Amino acid sequence: MTTPEVHALTGPYVLNALPEDERIGFEEHLADCQSCSAEVSELREAANKLGTAVAAPPPPALKARVMAEIATTRQLPPLLREQAAEPEPLRRKGFSRRSFFGLAAAGLAVAGAGGIAIDQYRENSQTRHQNEQLAALLAESDAQTVRGNLKSGGQATVVMSPAKDTAIVLLHDLPKLPDDKTYQLWLEDKGRTMHSVGVTTHDGSKVIRGGIVGKVALGLTIENKPGATEPNLSTASVIPMV
Amino acid sequence: MSEESTALPWPVIVDAGSGTPADLMARVARGDSAAFAQLYDQMAPRVYGLIRRVLRNPAQSEEVTQDVMVEIWRTATRYDADRGSPTSWILTMAHRRAIDRVRSEQSSTDREQAVAAASSTTEYDEVAETVTTNLEVEQVRHCLGSLTELQRESVTLAYYGGYSYREVAELLDAKLATIKARMRDGLIRLRDCLGVTGR
Ligand SMILES: [Zn+2]
Numbered sequence: 556m557t558t559p560e561v562h563a564l565t566g567p568y569v570l571n572a573l574p575e576d577e578r579i580g581f582e583e584h585l586a587d588c589q590s591c592s593a594e595v596s597e598l599r600e601a602a603n604k605l606g607t608a609v610a611a612p613p614p615p616a617l618k619a620r621v622m623a624e625i626a627t628t629r630q631l632p633p634l635l636r637e638q639a640a641e642p643e644p645l646r647r648k649g650f651s652r653r654s655f656f657g658l659a660a661a662g663l664a665v666a667g668a669g670g671i672a673i674d675q676y677r678e679n680s681q682t683r684h685q686n687e688q689l690a691a692l693l694a695e696s697d698a699q700t701v702r703g704n705l706k707s708g709g710q711a712t713v714v715m716s717p718a719k720d721t722a723i724v725l726l727h728d729l730p731k732l733p734d735d736k737t738y739q740l741w742l743e744d745k746g747r748t749m750h751s752v753g754v755t756t757h758d759g760s761k762v763i764r765g766g767i768v769g770k771v772a773l774g775l776t777i778e779n780k781p782g783a784t785e786p787n788l789s790t791a792s793v794i795p796m797v
Numbered sequence: 798m799s800e801e802s803t804a805l806p807w808p809v810i811v812d813a814g815s816g817t818p819a820d821l822m823a824r825v826a827r828g829d830s831a832a833f834a835q836l837y838d839q840m841a842p843r844v845y846g847l848i849r850r851v852l853r854n855p856a857q858s859e860e861v862t863q864d865v866m867v868e869i870w871r872t873a874t875r876y877d878a879d880r881g882s883p884t885s886w887i888l889t890m891a892h893r894r895a896i897d898r899v900r901s902e903q904s905s906t907d908r909e910q911a912v913a914a915a916s917s918t919t920e921y922d923e924v925a926e927t928v929t930t931n932l933e934v935e936q937v938r939h940c941l942g943s944l945t946e947l948q949r950e951s952v953t954l955a956y957y958g959g960y961s962y963r964e965v966a967e968l969l970d971a972k973l974a975t976i977k978a979r980m981r982d983g984l985i986r987l988r989d990c991l992g993v994t995g996r
Binding site for chain 2: 597610617622704749789793
């Protein structure tokens with residue numbers, strides 16, 4: 556499969572719409588084609604949203620059957636990697652105390668993932684206090700970083716620690732709003748209720764203390780000043796936190 | 798940076814059992830079945846909902862969901878966080894299993910549900926009965942609505958209907974190359990509208 560149209564197969568591949576032989580051929584191509592493999596990873600996230608949107612509670616009895624089956628199912632051994640002579644690749648999953656050998660590593664990891672450059676944030680001496688808060692949060696063993704592009708343009712990065720019940724929201728590259736409008740942040744709970752966590756400016760960051768546990772998503776909307784009690788859904792960007 | 802140090806105006810629910818999927822996956826990989834039980838609670842509704850949408854038959858869907866959940870346990874040791882989030886890994890596995898079931902049934906019997914499944918193109922707006930957050934569902938619905946009709950039908954017939962691109966082309970009476978292209982540009986538009994990114 557070396558014809559140019561092979562690159563167009565990312566869509567059918569992600570949707571699992573390729574017949575077996577074409578799927579195998581495309582996977583061979585994928586191993587050598589960086590642009591296709593990057594595209595597959597992005598389109599897969601979009602397709603997974605279609606999956607998430609039709610979530611439905613399974614029959615309650617299923618859990619007991621699954622738990623009984625795993626009790627008698629041996630797990631596969633891990634694949635052994637060659638001990639690399641190269642430096643350890645930076646991991647994006649939670650930043651444990653162990654792996655937290657300085658904020659530089661964390662900053663690089665997040666920036667490398669295409670997100671806000673925490674490095675710049677760190678270098679700015681005027682924001683040392685905030686950096687310390689961010690560093691402290693990232694050093695929590697359960698620290699978790701999620702990031703998303705916003706409908707309005709720009710990105711939001713949420714660093715959170717359920718154990719500390721604290722989150723820091725970093726906004727990056729958001730357009731400036733007209734004088735009568737404001738950005739507003741929300742947290743959505745499992746009962747689907749949206750809770751305002753206050754208004755923010757286009758270049759703002761926000762520390763949220765308390766109320767993180769049990770929340771499933773961060774929302775950002777554009778509202779009329781001085782802010783709203785109900786989110787304006789047509790402007791909403793949502794970043795799942797679980 | 799503005800700072801809210803006061804308590805927020807809703808009670809803080811301390812959920813002792815909560816953990817992020819990434820934390821839970823790491824524990825599951827070390828054989829922690831309590832962590833697996835938590836991961837089940839977080840993921841089973843998405844896995845079951847997706848499989849049920851594709852297969853439609855509740856008993857079959859339950860069976861395939863069980864297979865997927867056990868497979869997550871069995872292969873958690875091979876999960877590589879560098880290659881995507883646990884949610885992505887799990888939903889991809891669930892969708893593949895559902896499609897495998899569709900294809901294996903297809904090779905043995907005619908699909909009597911073809912007509913029923915073909916109507917799935919209009920069902921993107923009946924996603925109310927879910928456990929997902931309102932905003933997420935609302936956004937998926939909104940974003941599907943922003944696709945052209947051919948893009949939307951190509952994407953949903955494949956993803957929810959479980960059809961191959963050849964079958965989709967047949968159903969929509971379109972050229973194979975056209976359908977492949979609409980699946981790709983439809984997903985690209987969906988990605989941009991949803992604001993999702995890869996790793
Ligand atoms: Zn390619």
